[in-house]
Amino acid sequence: MEFSLAVQNNRLGASAEGMDAAGEAATRFGFKTLWVADHLLVSRKGGPKADAWYAQYNLLEHEWILEALLSLMYIGARHEKVLLGLGVIVPAMRDAPALAKEIASLDTLSGGRVVAGVGVGDEEDYLEYQNLGKEDRFMVRGAYLNETIALWRHLWSGSTEPFTGKFHQLTDFTFQPPPPQGGALPIFASGRSDRALARVGTNLDGYLGSRWSPGQFQDKWPAAIERARANGRPKPYLAMRVRIRIGEEPDEIWSLCGRAESIVSGLLDYEAAGANEVVLVFDAVRPEDVRRDTERFARDVLEPYRERSALQRV
Amino acid sequence: MDIGVAIPNHRAGASIQGLTAAADAAVRHGWRSLWAVDHLVVSRSEAVDYGWTLEPLVSLAYLGALYPTLRIATGVLVPAMRDAVHLAKELATLDNILGADRLIVGVGVGDAEDEIEYANLGKADRFHTRGAYLDEAIALWRHLWSGTAEPFAGRFNTLADFTFAPLPIRKDKLLVISGGRSDRALTRVGRLTDGFYSSRWGPTELRERWPGMLATAATNGRPRPFLAARVRVRFDVDPSSTTVYAVCGTPEQMVAELLAFAEVGVDEFVTVLDAVLPADVTRLADRFERDVVRPFRAALGGARPSSPPD
Secondary structure (H helix, E strand, O other): OEEEEEOOOEOOOOOHHHHHHHHHHHHHHOOOEEEEOOOOOOOOOOOOOOOHHHHHHHHHHHOEEOOHHHHHHHHHHHOOOOEEEEEEEOHHHOOHHHHHHHHHHHHHHOOOOEEEEEOOOOHHHHHHHHHOOOHHHHOOHHHHHHHHHHHHHHHHOOOOOOEEOOOOEEOOOOOEOOOOOHHHOOEEEOOOOHHHHHHHHHHOOEEEEEOOOHHHHOOHHHHHHHHHHHOOOOOOEEEEEEEEEEOOOOOOOOOEEEOHHHHHHHHHHHHHOOOOEEEEEOOOOOHHHHHHHHHHHHHHHHHHHHHHHHHHHO | OEEEEEOOOEOOOOOHHHHHHHHHHHHHHOOOEEEEOOOOOOOHHHHHHHOEEOOHHHHHHHHHHHOOOOEEEEEEEOHHHOOHHHHHHHHHHHHHHHOOOOEEEEEOOOOHHHHHHHHHOOOHHHHHHHHHHHHHHHHHHHHHHOOOOOOEEOOOOEEOOOOOEOOOOOHHHOOEEEEOOOHHHHHHEOOOEOEEEEEOOOHHHHHHHHHHHHHHHHHOOOOOOEEEEEEEEOOOOOHHHOOOOEEOOOHHHHHHHHHHHHHHOOOEEEEEEOOOOHHHHHHHHHHHHHHHHHHHHHHHHHOOOOOOOO
């Protein structure tokens, strides 16, 4: 199982320097991918169902945010080894054709390092859709996402054939250069609904999970693999975002916390559940805090994990 | 007058190497800024110039990350083909990750030939209101960039409950300049925008039009606008043979043209080289610096900038 890092392009104080520190840590510790989050203009109050959770989690996490693609390009330009993950972008809040071009350019300028995680957002994102002038999209966001994936692969493959969808029709167009990864640029689903997981086995390359405990996920992943097999697709890739809080008490958001040994055990559980990659989520935003958290993780958790993981394989 | 360069982010073969060749030349020669053109999914009739394009904001984020001393600029971005709120966030991000005083936001609406591109982007309806959309986009940006939580009620955008952070470093003073050749486009300058980005105009056209824009700014109590001129530079081409204005002819003629731009009051001369491949970019940039820019600077140093050259 490999390790990756969630770049804090969000949370109060997120900055180029903090993101750069994440890039340095990834290179230093051999993390595979840097993942960024996507929000554009969240609501301050949240919808009618907004509760303490909204204020504590959504607002705290996303009130301050640097745009995902440009953040990723910035990091990618400065750190050449690591893969660049959109984790995840919400096409229905933007426009699929423009996004096709932006992602293709990101892939070109990073030498083919992009992994495009996609999602639709949650119920509480309705007001953000509205702020973006996309409230009509909110009710059809799943269908829009499905069409987006088809349109992207069409454009990225280099096809000049017309594209006729429900939301977008392109007959007279040119789209060059195709991304270095072409129509095979990996697209990962996200989201906790069954529909989201069904997308993985149907036409996507992987899944970026979030807030799942290994136990919660154990039963769901084999079904996704089976669906992919039935559709004649390669085995999908599983990346899991896991919040890491060494030495801390549990709180409302699912995380691996407490003593280093129990975090190592938790990671082994993810590996057993089929995860190919754990995306480490630290709360750190300032560069010095990013360095502190990643160094501590590498020392107290990563080395013991690798030893135990190797022993288990033997 | 500073020299800038239009990065080769469009035309067949546009590549990372071509972009860095332009940025390297800018650093080598002390040029001030890198300017990127905006097209996304054009029709086949525009394929030669814009069918092959690297998205400008992504390209500028890439170059901005690697070249910390250069200013970067959109020349020009077309908000009506995108969404104003989304762009507010992208531009604020670019400004934040680049650092203070490095971003210039040039905006426009595109030409009549761009109608199919609007449709390809799912914005067919916007094409006919693109001027009004641009005006509102600028107002919306300044609203969001000021840090206010007050609602924004426009024709195209309505925001009641939102939070926008981080703000651009200069907040709503982030430089927004506009391009275009129509009368409507020109009236934005000094009223709504902080400067003008001319395209395909020589000193003659600027001499006619620029004083009006200065007057508009003065009338509106705004500071003197910024003037950037996007100009084709063509070597070994007879001036009488070109249909679109270009700085061309002998080196002496080319220097004289640059002096004329400076005399009109151009703050930055944005060089458009006829090159996409890195070796061509380097060769033409170096030749322009050696044969034209250096003699121009020498001549300017010896003459009063306000008096026309002999």
